[in-house]
Amino acid sequence: MRTETEAAGTGTEAQQQESPEYVRTSLAAAMTIGKIPGKFYRNAKLYCINILLTYDEGCHAKCAYCGLSGSRRTESKWTDNSFIRVDWPVFAVEDIKRALVDGTCPHVERVCVSMITHYRAREDCLKVVRTLSEVIKHISVLITPTIIGRDWLARAKEAGADKVGIAIDAATPEIFDRLRGRGVRGPHKWEKYWKTVKEAVEIFGPENVGVHFIVGIGETEKEMVMAIQRAQDFGARTHLFSFFPEEGSTMEDRPQPPIGAYRRVQVARYIINKGLGTAHEMEFNEHGQITSFGIDDGTLESILEDGEAFMTSGCSGETMDNACNRPFGNCTPYQASVGHWRNFPMKPTPDDLRIVREQLWDYSLEYHEPEAESDID
Secondary structure, three states: OOOOOOOOOOOHHHHHOOOOOEEEEOHHHHHHOOOOOOOOHHHOOOOEEEEEEOOOOOOOOOOOOOOOOOOOOOOOOHHHOOEOOEOOOEEEHHHHHHHOOOOOOOOOOEEEEEOOOOOOHHHHHHHHHHHHOOOOOOEEEEEOHHHOOHHHHHHHHHHOOOEEEEEEEOOOHHHHHHHHOHHHOOOOOHHHHHHHHHHHHHHHOOOOEEEEEEEOOOOOHHHHHHHHHHHHHHOOEEEEEEOOOOOOOOOOOOOOOOHHHHHHHHHHHHHHHOOOOOHHHOEEOOOOOEEEOOOOHHHHHHHHHHOHHHEOOOOOOOOOOOOOOOOOOOOOHHHHHOOOOOOEOOOOOHHHHHHHHHHHOOOOOOOOOOOOOOOOO
């Protein structure tokens, strides 16, 4: 039998359950803190509890690809809408706090508190960070630059946040404006987002700011790589996502990007973020696809043998570089089972990497999901 709190994501009573006392958690996080039963494919573990501020009226932004968008066409209430393809049930912050200390999830190394575009999110985010900082050392804030300024960033650090995430998402100003700004009558501005990246690095320091980019929303590989390089030049690292269409969103009919394109951008991101090379040394064909990573064959071979480049790129924790590993944030369990796991939440196996090597040099312009399962265990 579920407790009243465990049922918070359903029923009419959820209408009164808003931040800062309540938050939504990813389905993976809800499983990790023991609120929803379930198992992860291949025994993956979530090392970062991802939580999202919640309000009955939802997000005021209208991003074309986002499951939280105010323009999303669904019959559900905003608090019941999926995000990044999964449900985000509502729980009390105190319940999450308790789970972090009672032995339910001792492996968890970080919490990420995500804002939405809502006027109450500024102060509520800080309140949630202060509450959780009493029981966990590492807290990220995934922020909405549109509603905060430099002073707020300093307050977030004082409240207990040690890292900042900024979801620019789009690789070019034109795509950003079309999908997040004037093109959808949304409030976000490209210049404001990059200004906030600069300010966040100044306040939190290099290596402590992550820029989110989504591959597959209209850019070329070259444009994405140049955006990753720009973030690197600012002192920020890239947290890479692969587009996955959300039902009811403006872009619900857009296909996922080709697996080869995503693999090449993953390798390019790794090279840039690890200081092994730059975007300016890479070569591209007439379609903007990467044909050379601009590094020697030995270094590239080491990257492909190691496999870290294909793991989720996220905030680090106490002991690991990729604590925010978001299992199935970019693909379905079926896709993972047939070798199309976009971001591996654990170290890829030799069999995984054999498939990845084949995918890396696939220059198909469209994504085709395989029909038969591979021999991955």
